[in-house]
Amino acid sequence: MEYEPTIGLEIHIELNTESKMFCACANESSQTEPNKNICPVCCGHPGTLPVINEDAVKKLIKAALALNCEIARDTFFERKNYFYPDLPKGYQISQYQTPLSKNGYLDLPDSGKRIRIERVHLEEDAGRLAHPEAADYSLVDLNRAGVPLMELVTYPDIHSAREAVEFVKELQMILRYLGVSGANMEKGEMRCEVNISLAEKNASKLGAKVEIKNLNSLKTVERSIEFETKRQSELLSKGESVAQETRGWHDKKEITFSQRDKESAHDYRYFPEPDLPPLKIDEGFLARVKAEIPELPAQKRERFAKEYHLAEKETELYVSQRGLGDYFEKAASELANWVAEKYQSGLAPAEFQKLIKLASNYISTDLQALLRERGIEDFNEAKFKITPENFAEFLSMIYLGEISSKIAKMLLPEMFEKGGDPSQVVAEKGWQMVSDSTEIEKAAQAVIAANPKAVEDYKKGKTASLQFLVGQVMAQTKGKAKPEIVRDLLEKTLQ
Numbered sequence: 001m002e003y004e005p006t007i008g009l010e011i012h013i014e015l016n017t018e019s020k021m022f023c024a025c026a027n028e029s030s031q032t033e034p035n036k037n038i039c040p041v042c043c044g045h046p047g048t049l050p051v052i053n054e055d056a057v058k059k060l061i062k063a064a065l066a067l068n069c070e071i072a073r074d075t076f077f078e079r080k081n082y083f084y085p086d087l088p089k090g091y092q093i094s095q096y097q098t099p100l101s102k103n104g105y106l107d108l109p110d111s112g113k114r115i116r117i118e119r120v121h122l123e124e125d126a127g128r129l130a131h132p133e134a135a136d137y138s139l140v141d142l143n144r145a146g147v148p149l150m151e152l153v154t155y156p157d158i159h160s161a162r163e164a165v166e167f168v169k170e171l172q173m174i175l176r177y178l179g180v181s182g183a184n185m186e187k188g189e190m191r192c193e194v195n196i197s198l199a200e201k202n203a204s205k206l207g208a209k210v211e212i213k214n215l216n217s218l219k220t221v222e223r224s225i226e227f228e229t230k231r232q233s234e235l236l237s238k239g240e241s242v243a244q245e246t247r248g249w250h251d252k253k254e255i256t257f258s259q260r261d262k263e264s265a266h267d268y269r270y271f272p273e274p275d276l277p278p279l280k281i282d283e284g285f286l287a288r289v290k291a292e293i294p295e296l297p298a299q300k301r302e303r304f305a306k307e308y309h310l311a312e313k314e315t316e317l318y319v320s321q322r323g324l325g326d327y328f329e330k331a332a333s334e335l336a337n338w339v340a341e342k343y344q345s346g347l348a349p350a351e352f353q354k355l356i357k358l359a360s361n362y363i364s365t366d367l368q369a370l371l372r373e374r375g376i377e378d379f380n381e382a383k384f385k386i387t388p389e390n391f392a393e394f395l396s397m398i399y400l401g402e403i404s405s406k407i408a409k410m411l412l413p414e415m416f417e418k419g420g421d422p423s424q425v426v427a428e429k430g431w432q433m434v435s436d437s438t439e440i441e442k443a444a445q446a447v448i449a450a451n452p453k454a455v456e457d458y459k460k461g462k463t464a465s466l467q468f469l470v471g472q473v474m475a476q477t478k479g480k481a482k483p484e485i486v487r488d489l490l491e492k493t494l495q
Contacts, residue, residue: 003198003236005229006206007158009167010193013150013181014125015059020146021124022050022093022276027147029182029189034130034141042124042146044089049275052077056122056148057279059180060100061289063150064120066174066296069104073281077122077273086127086140094123094151096270100279106174108166109301109316115167116155125149128188144188150181156195156206161225165218168192173297173320185216192221198232198242207232208244212256215249224249228256300325308332309353314360317368324363324379327388331359334392342396358395362412370416385419386412394422407431448494 017027023041031037041048061071075098079091099121105114127145129138152171158164172190175183183190192215197207210232212224232242247256295303297319304315304325318325335355371379386394394411397403403411403426414425426432451469469490 001237002201003207003229003233004201005159005225005232006156006197006199007160007164007225008156008195009152009154009158009164010195010211011152011168011171012125012191012193013063013152013175013183014144014189015056015148015150016179016181016189017053017055017059017148019053021053021056021122021148023146025146028143029147029184029187031143034139034143036143038142038145042088043142050093050273052276052279053148057100057281058285058289059148059178060120060122060150061281061286062178062293063175063180064101064104065290066178066293067101067104067106067117067120067152067171069101069117069120071101071281071286072098074098074278075100075281076278077276078270079273080123081269082267084126085138086129086142086145088127088142088145092124092126093273093276094270095121096268100281106167106170107298108163109170109298110166111163113157113163115157115163118153118155120150120152123149123151156197161222161229164194164225165222168218168221170297177294177296177322185218188216191216194221194225194228196225196228196232198229198236207236208242210242210244210256211246213246213248213259220249220251223254224256227254231256308356308360310357310360314364317364321379323381327379327381327384327391328359328363330381330388331363331391331395332356334388335359335395338392338396355395355399358399359391362395362408366409366412367416370413385417386415387419390415390420390422397422397426402426403431448490 014027014029016029019025020027020037020042023039025039025042026037028037041050064071075095077093078096080094080096081091083090099119101121102117102119104117104120106117107114125144125147127140127142130141131138154167158167172183172185175181175190181189185191194212194215195209196212197209199205199207210228212228215221215224228247235242243258245261246259248259249256300319301315304310304318308315310318318328336352339352339355371377394408394415398405398408407426410429411422411425411431414420414429415422418425448469451472
């Protein structure tokens with residue numbers, strides 16, 4: 001029997017406000033000293049009163065608008081009651097009945113499939129527990145307690161681990177473009193919970209729902225869904241039932257394990273938060289937030305496809321690495337200025353496209369390789385020594401044949417380490433192209449004399465031998481002779 005998984009996601013995102021959700025304590029995800037950023041409000045001391053963080057409201061609305069959600073004009077906060085050692089008040093201030101936003105969607109970039117979003121609401125985070133190795137106790141750190149938390153809940157529109165990962169990855173990118181969260185899963189800034197049930201294909205009723213809690217990487221989202229799909233399939237195939245429960249993920253064993261029965265909404269005994277007034281969103285506030293939304297990943301993909309005609313893989317590189325994409329566009333702008341100045345009458349679009357392709361080739365291959373070699377994961381133009389102007393000049397030198405591809409391979413790492421104007425670096429290093437035909441002819445004669453077999457093969461019609469001889473002459477001249485001149489000279493000499 002073939003079973004199909006039906007998956008919904010619950011994703012918690014810490015918003016990067018300066019202060020916490022209901023108090024003035026610093027919101028620092030990088031803080032490592034336990035219980036450093038706490039006060040009577042976020043510690044739940046009696047008699048304290050919360051105050052709504054306006055910036056958190058603004059950032060959630062910005063994310064919700066980017067996700068095509070409807071924004072509630074009148075809403076309120078509620079108390080979600082449960083007891084856990086890292087929840088000092090014995091309840092969490094959250095939203096249930098009237099979330100700040102609902103009925104949105106996100107289109108997956110690869111398949112174009114639309115995943116509907118049920119709700120995006122605002123709440124406060126809990127603290128965290130530390131479990132010292134080989135100890136029979138746990139420690140409580142409340143630095144995270146009260147941090148603004150955005151919770152996003154999808155409809156069960158996902159049917160594979162690949163789709164789930166694609167959704168989380170695209171959401172992560174959108175949040176970073178908006179600047180509302182670092183969304184770093186390894187740091188706990190974004191945490192994912194998977195709700196999964198299995199049923200026969202085209203069945204009218206879904207199976208029992210299993211929740212997998214606190215997944216902190218794209219890899220664990222993928223692996224947990226794959227494991228749980230297999231586990232539930234095996235149970236159903238044997239005629240056994242799947243329990244509705246909450247499960248955890250064991251990183252080392254790469255398995256899910258049972259934690260507790262799944263709670264329902266009534267278990268939390270929601271009721272309106274008596275210490276906070278209703279939250280009203282006026283049209284002016286909404287318009288100001290909407291005006292701050294930048295170009296988003298999906299729009300950028302579409303624009304890059306129209307403007308630059310790049311391969312899909314290259315476009316995705318510039319979309320996923322926003323800083324690198326901005327650098328590419330600045331270099332492209334410099335190339336456009338160079339073209340306008342160099343070719344007064346204008347350059348044919350096809351020729352300009354060659355320059356753009358050249359730029360992208362060097363960024364996506366050579367430059368990426370240099371960044372990887374030095375362990376640089378996130379491109380930062382402010383720390384990068386090659387300015388877009390100098391990179392554009394480097395490309396123009398290749399395009400005009402002022403340097404060979406071999407010299408370019410030597411020049412780019414030199415600029416990467418020390419910066420500088422490429423033409424000056426070439427002059428200082430003595431990498432200028434050889435234009436003296438006598439010197440090139442001398443190198444060609446030496447190569448012909450040293451490779452009689454290749455010469456004989458060429459005369460028999462093996463054209464690949466000519467390319468070999470060209471390469472040998474280029475090596476003799478240390479890459480400083482123009483390949484087309486070398487080829488012409490060899491052909492004339494050998495004839």
